[in-house]
Amino acid sequence: MGAIKIFADSTCDLPPAWIQKYDIGIVPLYVTFGENNYRDGVDLNTPQLYDKVDATGRLPKTAAPSPADFIQAFSPFIQAGRQILYISLSSELSSTYQNALIAATEFAEGQVKVFDSLNLSSGIGLQVMKAVRAAEDGKSVAEIVALLDAVRPRVETEFVIDSLDYLYKGGRCSGMQNLVGSLLRIRPVIKVIDGKMTPAYKIRGSREKALDQLLDNALSRIPEMDNDLIFITHSLADEDAVHLQKALQSKTGAREVAVSNAGCVISSHCGAKTIGILYTKSLD
Known part of the structure; x- marks a missing residue:
């Protein structure tokens, strides 16, 4: 187990086997049909989503994780002495990034770094994998962020x-x-x-x-x-x-x-x- 824990959210669309293999933390977004909220990839998968759309004739609403969701996800790893680097869904598409920034202020300075991928789907996943491999090579959070700054555009x-x-x-x-x-x-x-x-x-x-x-x-x-x-x-x-x-x-x-x-x-x-x-x- 490395000193840095890489996090993403459910929109990174990385294969589940990779998430497990590389110990990537995932914070799910929400999909809402009427009054029912589902965590993306946890309570609802894609075929089930399409079944519900076919049954209702309507698309669901989607929502970002709350700051509390991020705090809950990050806390066990901070308590274990690890640093967190979270690579988010584009801030132009969702409030996910902003909510993660709010959550980061609840921890000591330097414990949680939030990076805006400015992308979606495996466009995020590509950046996550760059971060994972850099962490495996012993790079610091600052060094990984510098790499991501170069990769992102x-x-x-x-x-x-x-x-x-x-x-x-x-x-x-x-x-x-x-x-x-x-x-x-x-x-x-x-x-x-x-x-x-x-x-x-x-x-x-x-x-x-x-x-x-x-x-x-x-x-x-x-x-x-x-x-x-x-x-x-x-x-x-x-x-x-x-x-x-x-x-x-x-x-x-x-x-x-x-x-x-x-x-x-x-x-x-x-x-x-x-x-x-x-x-x-x-x-x-």
Whole structure:
């Protein structure tokens, strides 16, 4: 057990086996249907989320962990004499970061460091894994934060959303846009820019065409890629994820191309069959 405990929240979408293997603390966000609150990944998984949306015809609300949630999660490790580095969901998307900062003030100075990933999903996970490996190498919290400061703007996050339905349910597109988009088979592509989910462009046509475009975009950046770790993150698109994984593994020569499943919070905003490729650009 190292002196530094790395924390993230449930939106980091790291594989559960990795969370266990690398002793990563996870603070779940909340998903709310009516008066019922569920902890993302604890009380509710993604297939169950979609079942509830189908049954109610409505999307849930999502909420950040409270400062008290963070204090409860951090306290046992502080009491054990460890320092905590928490890497949060983008402050542009949620109050999660601010609530963690509030919680950090309840501990002695230097015991809890909160770092804003300015990203989501495994765009956070990439930064968490950089921190984990740096901690294993004996780096201090300050040294790890300096590394993350350099890595953060180099994270590339690009998702293809398969249907406009969840964007419509969430009030992010009109009924007419949803109808026309469905008729023309339009799939929006979302990128994370300056910590925000930003519509990048639209792909019209088959899903295969959309996946090919997503893959081509990533492959065009091979000279810039950090070939340590690439993620394919998806919401109930297992076959497509494996296809992209094999293609990226053979063409990039990356040390690891990993597949991860999007949790409830990410899935509730994007919908089923959403899939993305996430990687960092090299620091060199």
